[in-house]
Amino acid sequence: MTPPTDRPWLNPDLAVDERVELLLHAMTLEEKAGLFFHTMISMGEGGELSEGDPDFGLPSTDEYVNGRHMTHFNVLSVAPTAGEMARWYNRLQAFAARSRLGIPVTISTDPRHAFSENPGAALLSGPFSQWPEPLGLAATADPALVERFGDIARQEYLAVGIRVALHPQVDLATEPRWARQLQTFGEDAELSGALGAAYVRGFQGEAFGPGSVSTMTKHFPGGGPQKDGEDPHFAYGREQVYPGDNFEHHLLPFAEVFAAGGRQIMPYYGMPVGTEYEEVGFGLNKSVLTGLLRERFAFDGIVCTDWGLVTDQEILGTMFPARAWGVEHLSPEERMAKILDAGADQFGGEACPEMLVRIVNDGVVSEERLDVSARRLLREKFLLGLFEDPYVDAEAADAIVGSAEFRAAGVDAQRASITILSNDGALPFAPGAKLYVEGIDAGVAARFGQVVGSPAEADLAILRLQAPFEVRDSAFENFFHAGPLDFADEVLAHVREIAAVVPTVVDVFLDRPAILAPIDEVASALVANWGVSPVALLEVLSGAVPARGKLPFDVPRSTAAVLASRPDVPFDTEDPLFRFGHGLTLQRPDRSAVAAAEPPA
Missing domain, CATH: 3.20.20.300 (Glycoside hydrolase, family 3, N-terminal domain)
Known part of the structure; x- marks a missing residue:
């Protein structure tokens, strides 16, 4: 033309x-x-x-x-x-x-x-x-x-x-x-x-x-x-x-x-x-x-x-x-x-x-x-x-946009990113286990085990947390998670209370490298994610899908170590709790024992 x-x-x-x-x-x-x-x-x-x-x-x-x-x-x-x-x-x-x-x-x-x-x-x-x-x-x-x-x-x-x-x-x-x-x-x-x-x-x-x-x-x-x-x-x-x-x-x-x-x-x-x-x-x-x-x-x-x-x-x-x-x-x-x-x-x-x-x-x-x-x-x-x-x-x-092929690829990436930081044998959990969950829809969890209403009834508790941040004065400021990296005392007390009753898995949305030591001390397993569906998480925790994720940063042991570090130097916090590249493997030997879950919508 x-x-x-x-x-x-x-x-x-x-x-x-x-x-x-x-x-x-x-x-x-x-x-x-x-x-x-x-x-x-x-x-x-x-x-x-x-x-x-x-x-x-x-x-x-x-x-x-x-x-x-x-x-x-x-x-x-x-x-x-x-x-x-x-x-x-x-x-x-x-x-x-x-x-x-x-x-x-x-x-x-x-x-x-x-x-x-x-x-x-x-x-x-x-x-x-x-x-x-x-x-x-x-x-x-x-x-x-x-x-x-x-x-x-x-x-x-x-x-x-x-x-x-x-x-x-x-x-x-x-x-x-x-x-x-x-x-x-x-x-x-x-x-x-x-x-x-x-x-x-x-x-x-x-x-x-x-x-x-x-x-x-x-x-x-x-x-x-x-x-x-x-x-x-x-x-x-x-x-x-x-x-x-x-x-x-x-x-x-x-x-x-x-x-x-x-x-x-x-x-x-x-x-x-x-x-x-x-x-x-x-x-x-x-x-x-x-x-x-x-x-x-x-x-x-x-x-x-x-x-x-x-x-x-x-x-x-x-x-x-x-x-x-x-x-x-x-x-x-x-x-x-x-x-x-x-x-x-x-x-x-x-x-x-x-x-x-x-x-x-x-x-x-x-x-x-x-x-x-x-x-x-x-x-x-x-x-x-x-x-x-x-x-x-x-x-x-x-x-x-959002075709079945593209969504499946995204879900595969979610699974691959999940990082197991510690595990005393609680994971993978057994098919049909009695599960107490927080931060996970009970209907989703029921596809992987029997959901119960209290930690005392459970074989395993699974808690999902957000890395801590400081609430600021304006709505726009709170889009940016800033401030200290320590969990609030009430959050730690709640985790300790549940972990004292039943083996407890804590999964943290780790948008910043939070101070995880107090949780690691009491949790049976500690997991990090950066945006995954509950289905993808449970597929990994149950062993239906292997855990493959590795930490993209060091996790500091304490706030004192953060304050003493130089902000322009990588890997500069003293004696980190978990180092860059750390991540445990996890897969149930008999994967056929775990019902396959549909990818999240």
Whole structure:
């Protein structure tokens, strides 16, 4: 088909770079500015276009596309079906096609595939296949499994129109208290690099193109070494510290991702303290983004800041300051100019292109500087094939997303991630055993044994716990599990009470390496998970499926050991209770004696 003469960049016979220049030449300053903003968008009811979302302060689709000329969005909503999400996406692309230049939108997302998730960093899986969190993928220590996950997630994303993954997260979990470990691959740089590279290969495919999902790896140059373990989403966690002089170590996983072809990078909020680099947040840091990323690593892909570096924003009813750490005194316009000068291409979580237009018209930033980033952003759209065919097959989406094959693969990964930390012989439990359970639906447990109402009646108690965290003042803060790692006294007393009556298995959702010693002292078996269904758990505990998981980090013996450790140095807590790579095998010799359970829905 011959492209319209007023849109020569649609000619697929031209080289991509030529098409980029043709489109760039046709764009107004306002249209260029719109490319620089990458923020949340919501779906309307029933897959219709959104009229806005007051809870997150989001404007209407019309205001985004026609008023602000924006074409990059992080989809916030969760649709009940893939078909509904695909229909919304097609409506959005058709709406964008009616704009002056018809530039297609690029849709991104935070992780969507976890069985259980931290809403601050991952979204509900909805219709997608369900897998363990990245720490659980790391517990499999299997790059082939992680690449298979990436390939399945790629197919599911493509089916609904998602073309950028705001992941993987290859920060090293070297500070045990840090709130963002769940989406990392753990504490070991070599494993994190291998799994991060496999993840990128799975999402992007053998060759980057129309069948790819572009990966935005985060958080360069490594977001783990947080002072006191606090997270730099908040002013009290803005500092990253390196008492072990170990800054370079945190770059190792990123080097593997670059070698695997990672396309995009998100720098973290944190500001480095006591290093050779400027003491400002990484997204505003020229010595890091230009000197380290662009020059030393020769990275010429897209750099998008983490969310909210320019303007103060209200989140879930609470006002939070812009995360302009180290330059809080600068005006929003000055912060924007500093981010561009640092070498970034997009402002994550911002939607104020009029501000960028203003500082260009005022001579603070040149339009030629905008063109440098605009070329990268447009080129990615062309390479993804969005100008040729931005639409998806909404009828096929429901058959692809969450298919039986993909769900089964996710359940297999859940099983493979379950890690047995200790066992005095209570596991595997016998078929038909009398089970007292907490945190497991009695109907599910009844498929594996006889459920009883009290520990005194049971042969075995199975308790599911969440690693401890400190409740903070705002709803948004509590999306991030931070603070001390010790279980509350009442939780420990409850475990001791049950363990005194019956052999007790304690399974902990270990999103941070909690202080498990008091539980290990009384439990007959101790288990770690990072997002698994109760069916998958019981299949492993009963011996129907072998236990294979290995710890992706050290588990410290005490809070004193955590306080004495250096947050930038891996494996630095003294005499850990369990070491990285620890995990017991477990399988009943006669597997036929255990009834096979259906995979969780």
